[in-house]
Amino acid sequence: MKIGIADTTFARIDMGRIATEEIRKHASVGIERYVVPGIKDLPVACKKLIEERGCDLVMALGMPGGAAKDKVCAHEASQGLILCQLMTNRHIIEVFVHEDEAKDAKELAWLMEQRTREHAVNAVRLALRPKDLEKLAGTGQRQGFEDVGPARP
Ligand code: RDL
Numbered sequence: 001m002k003i004g005i006a007d008t009t010f011a012r013i014d015m016g017r018i019a020t021e022e023i024r025k026h027a028s029v030g031i032e033r034y035v036v037p038g039i040k041d042l043p044v045a046c047k048k049l050i051e052e053r054g055c056d057l058v059m060a061l062g063m064p065g066g067a068a069k070d071k072v073c074a075h076e077a078s079q080g081l082i083l084c085q086l087m088t089n090r091h092i093i094e095v096f097v098h099e100d101e102a103k104d105a106k107e108l109a110w111l112m113e114q115r116t117r118e119h120a121v122n123a124v125r126l127a128l129r130p131k132d133l134e135k136l137a138g139t140g141q142r143q144g145f146e147d148v149g150p151a152r153p
């Protein structure tokens with residue numbers, strides 16, 4: 001089992017390092033890292049991690065900025081990541097933290113780290129322990145900020 005980590009230099013926190021550290025806490029798997037300039041470069045990085053470097057699942061980590069053009073950029077990157085999943089039949093866990101989700105740099109750093117760690121656990125579950133996800137079905141999970149919880153407790 002090999003997990004790929006694709007991340008960017010645009011992001012303001014080293015999301016790839018955090019993801020690697022978290023995955024290692026939960027599973028003994030190979031890890032392949034691929035750093036690109038920005039989120040629009042992630043789809044092909046993920047495709048190469050899968051097809052050329054033998055990854056079974058990939059995490060794509062990035063930080064869309066707060067401007068309108070960054071939102072468009074994030075949507076395009078997402079479309080590319082979904083296309084790549086369909087082309088390769090492999091999961092790509094997209095971990096995007098929009099810069100304007102946080103009120104300041106301190107909260108942004110916290111959110112980027114927290115969402116990355118929680119999705120790293122999701123990646124391990126998807127790859128190795130899918131039954132763990134089944135137990136969480138319909139429970140209102142979120143990554144980063146608080147879980148919302150089920151509508152009918
Ligand atoms: O291929 C080089 C760049 O075009 C690519 O790295 C882009 O993803 C860079 N980029 C933008 O051009 C932009 O307008 C990024 C953002 N916004 C953004 O919000 N977040 C990024 N990259 O990671």
Ligand code: RDL
Nearest residue numbers: 059060091092093094095096119122143
């Ligand atoms: O690949 C991991 C996540 O990117 C993926 O599970 C997304 O579908 C999660 N997600 C968002 O990132 C988001 O901004 C979801 C929503 N919004 C949403 O409204 N409903 C979801 N997922 O089920």
Ligand code: RDL
Nearest residue numbers: 094095096097098115141142143144145
């Ligand atoms: O309702 C508040 C948030 O859940 C909502 O704003 C989400 O869209 C925030 N979000 C993203 O914007 C995103 O790109 C989330 C994810 N990814 C994600 O992977 N997991 C989340 N929220 O819980």
